Amino acid sequence: MGTFSLRDVHKRYGTSLALDGVTCYIPQGRVHGLVGPNGAGKTTLLRALAGQIPVEGEVRLGGEPVRDNQPVLDRIILAGADVPYPGQMKVGTLLDLAAARWGTWDSAYARRLQHIFRLDLAARFDGLSRGQKTLMGVVMGLAARSEVTLLDEPYLGLDVQNRDILYRELLDEIDRDAEGARTFIISTHQVEDATLLLDSVIFIDDGRITEVIDVDELVSSTVVATGTTSAVEELLAGVTCSVLRDESVAGSRRIVLDLGSDTSEVLRAADGLDVQIRNADLPETVLVRGRRHE
Numbered sequence: 001m002g003t004f005s006l007r008d009v010h011k012r013y014g015t016s017l018a019l020d021g022v023t024c025y026i027p028q029g030r031v032h033g034l035v036g037p038n039g040a041g042k043t044t045l046l047r048a049l050a051g052q053i054p055v056e057g058e059v060r061l062g063g064e065p066v067r068d069n070q071p072v073l074d075r076i077i078l079a080g081a082d083v084p085y086p087g088q089m090k091v092g093t094l095l096d097l098a099a100a101r102w103g104t105w106d107s108a109y110a111r112r113l114q115h116i117f118r119l120d121l122a123a124r125f126d127g128l129s130r131g132q133k134t135l136m137g138v139v140m141g142l143a144a145r146s147e148v149t150l151l152d153e154p155y156l157g158l159d160v161q162n163r164d165i166l167y168r169e170l171l172d173e174i175d176r177d178a179e180g181a182r183t184f185i186i187s188t189h190q191v192e193d194a195t196l197l198l199d200s201v202i203f204i205d206d207g208r209i210t211e212v213i214d215v216d217e218l219v220s221s222t223v224v225a226t227g228t229t230s231a232v233e234e235l236l237a238g239v240t241c242s243v244l245r246d247e248s249v250a251g252s253r254r255i256v257l258d259l260g261s262d263t264s265e266v267l268r269a270a271d272g273l274d275v276q277i278r279n280a281d282l283p284e285t286v287l288v289r290g291r292r293h294e
């Protein structure tokens with residue numbers, strides 16, 4: 001089985017801690033968004049999950065250690081714009097090497113992706129643009145059809161057409177996996193591009209996982225309340241939940257609330273007040289909850 005379990009994982013670079021005591025489970029068969037500010041530790045976490053860097057603590061997949069464990073490593077691919085492929089190699093050669101490396105590689109699918117993303121087989125990797133390098137990672141990550149697919153910033157530098165293609169390809173891949181045997185972890189700064197894909201969100205900041213939470217729970221426990229300044233003030237006086245965002249403009253006020261476990265408290269407090277309540281959408285939810293705490 002392919003659940004990741006991490007226990008007290010630390011990664012130090014000199015005196016700085018890129019991972020600072022990560023302990024969590026990342027369930028199998030789901031699509032997880034890995035979200036956090038610049039420098040939060042997303043790439044480092046993905047590299048640790050892929051067994052590519054030594055860390056203190058435990059990183060296991062299905063109970064087996066990942067690092068230096070070839071049968072487990074064969075089930076995991078990490079792909080993304082910053083995965084350093086040899087610069088002098090041609091796109092076609094890199095795809096041939098990947099075909100030989102991954103037992104689950106789908107050559108026809110790789111060809112189709114290379115074609116729709118217009119990657120020139122004869123181009124050298126270091127001659128590709130930023131977006132084309134990302135696309136190269138996307139082709140690797142998808143065509144390997146690995147049990148565990150770790151995609152590091154797969155939208156980085158992509159134009160709108162290619163973002164849309166990638167989004168639809170990911171949806172198709174997830175749909176194909178009807179039994180939920182595969183796990184996808186996608187680090188992204190653009191949750192807008194992944195809204196319908198994600199089952200859960202992993203929040204990371206300062207090298208610590210702050211939350212691993214189902215999207216349904218995330219959205220249902222985050223609401224936006226809008227009304228006049230005085231009505232919203234009255235609403236706030238009647239609730240105990242925390243305010244994630246607070247904006248006022250021209251006599252009206254808009255707040256985003258974390259309802260916690262008591263999701264009906266805010267509705268009770270809003271009864272009789274001229275305040276509109278609705279669930280926040282996923283991008284805003286992720287934005288306000290993923291914001292760095294000073």
Ligand SMILES: Nc1ncnc2c1ncn2[C@@H]1O[C@H](COP(=O)(O)OP(=O)(O)OP(=O)(O)O)[C@@H](O)[C@H]1O
Pocket residue numbers: 013016017018036037038039040041042043044045
């Ligand atoms: N090879 C390295 N040597 C030294 N420090 C590193 C190295 N890799 C990462 N770090 C540091 O570890 C921290 C986490 O970096 P990481 O790349 O994992 O963050 P990230 O969340 O992926 O950031 P971004 O969103 O900006 O890409 C940062 O402070 C970074 O400077």
